[in-house]
Amino acid sequence: MKGRLAIAVCGALLLSRCGCSREPWALANVEVEANALTRCVHVVAMGADGGRSPSDPALHVQPPATVKVAVFAGDLGTDLSVRAEGFADPSCALRVDEASPWTRVTLETDSPETVTLSIRPEGSCSDGLDGDLDGLVDCADPACAGAPGCPGADGGADAGLFPYVPSNFAVSALPLPDAGVLIDCDARYDTTAANGFFCASRVPAPVTVTMQGGSQAVLLPLGPLTITDAGRLTVVGNRPLILAVVGDARIDGPLLAGANHATPGPGGSWPGCTGIGGPGTFGTYGGGGGGGASYGQQGGNGGVGGSSGPGQGGFGGGLFGNKELVPLLGGCSGGAGGEDPVGGLRDGGAGGGALQLSASGVLRVSSAIAAPGGGGLGGDPVNRCGGGGGGSGGGLLLEALRLELSGTARLSANGGAGSEGGDGASAFQFGEDGHVDAPVPAKGGDSLTGVGSGGDGGVGGIPPTPGLNYPYGIGGGGGGGGGTGRIRLNSVQGCVLSGSPTLLYSPKPTSNLAGDAGCP
Secondary structure, three states: OOOOEEEEEOOHHHHHHHHHOOOOEEEEEEEEOOOOOOOEEEEEEEOOOOOEEEEOOOEEOOOOEEEEEEEEOOOOOOEEEEEEEEEOOOOOOOEEEEEOOOEEEEOEOOOOOEEEEEEOOOOOOOOOOOOOOOOOOHHHOHHHOOOOOOOOHHHHHHHOOOOOOOOOOOHHHOOOOOOOEEEOOEEEEEOOOOEEEEOOEOOOOOEEEEOOOOOEEEEEEEOOEEEOOOOEEEEEOOOOEEEEEOOOEEEOOOEEOOOEOOEOOOOOOOOOOOOOOOOOOOOOOOOOOOOOOOOOOOOOOOOOOOOOOOOOOOOOOOOOOOOOOOOOOOOOOOOOOOOOOOOOOOOOOOOOOEEEEEEOOEEEEOOEEEOOOOOOOOOOOOOOOOOOOOOOOOEEEEEEOEEEEOOOOEEEOOOOOOOOOOOOOOOOOOOOOOOOOOOOOOOOOOOOOOOOOOOOOOEOOEOOOOOOOOOOOOOOOOOOOOOOOEEEEEEOOOEEEOOOHHHHEEOOOEEOOOOOOOOO
8 A cells, every 4th residue: 555554464364465465574563551541552563764654454452452463565565663552542632641762673475474563551640650561650751641740741741752851851841753864874964954865754844942051953843763774964154063863863973063174063163152263373484383272171272483583372272161061062172373464264163063862752863963163274385374272072972761882882072183384385184074984183283394384182081282383494383183073971770881981982071970871
């Protein structure tokens, strides 16, 4: 059936299709336990591209009950996730918060797979347990709306989208997503234009949220999110991005929000950014290097320019922000190199972006999630400008019911490196952008003579280095390296780590469960 999930209720009249069909199918045992509120069930399938479709017709049940359902592909393909969703009335018009967990199934022509989809009641609303296995505990579950000690129907339903209070947005501002998102290609989202490309999945309508202090972010409401190992999501733009996932999130491919030299990550280098590096000054025989930007780590100072009438290096920026990342802020730009002569390429690297991923279920990460700062630009062979300072890393906030990080996960907000100063003759080098997948300092632009080189960017446990002076002759000082940003991990049930924290994180994150439940 085009656009719908095809099912058949197995019985004597449908035995031929359920047991003898040459069409790929699977058998689902739908169990509705005693005391459940469910009186009607839809079996819902989600294809590999994130598209969903409910069964037609719906199934009337009277708990306790078991119904056998043959699931056929329709136009969703043969690799499906399926679940049973409960309704409080026999016509399936009044949805209740009862559903089975999502279960993977592959449809087969011969020897079809059998799966069990169990709908359980929440039960007690004060026992600290997830009775119906939907990832929502006690009063956070809409099934507990109006129960003693829980909010009323509206408050309970609102809170029920998340089993915790998420950072930087109110759950009441979150529309209920209508589909999951699967990213298996090179995807992109622009927070300035508030649009993007999510491979075969629909990009949801954005919601603008105002955070503490008045700054704004773009919020995207998503169903279950998967970035496969063949996929990548790159985020750009002038505002932070919040991915609000109702369900589980699995990040097996890179999720990137970093700067590219002087182009900031999403929400990076924001107006009035308080960690910006100081500019180098004009020098008669060489401009001073720009200071590296700061965020959670102090940026390096810029180097001094040529020996006669030298330009002074800019100071590293000041620390700012808080460990909770409320509000969610990106990094700042490194300082510009001092001029000599007027003009020339000398911009500092831009700040890494601001990215928040909030999942109501389990968040599993096996790839890079990164917001590095940009490398500084610098003097070119026809001028003696100081090198630009490195940009600081941005802000990463991950929160979920439970966080699971494999040994290949990499969470980073490394600083960008400073650029080499120009000497009016030889080639020059920009500073490297902060690294995405390793706690290795970005390398500063390196002069052939060893003077006027840019400082390295900061990483977890290693501060950025200052730009080098140009103490003789004619040439600009190097730009200082940028400092790291901030990383925050929030979890209800704790963190499961399969790798070394010294490799997983750069810089070391803070957590709502620091030192407990496996969280750093």
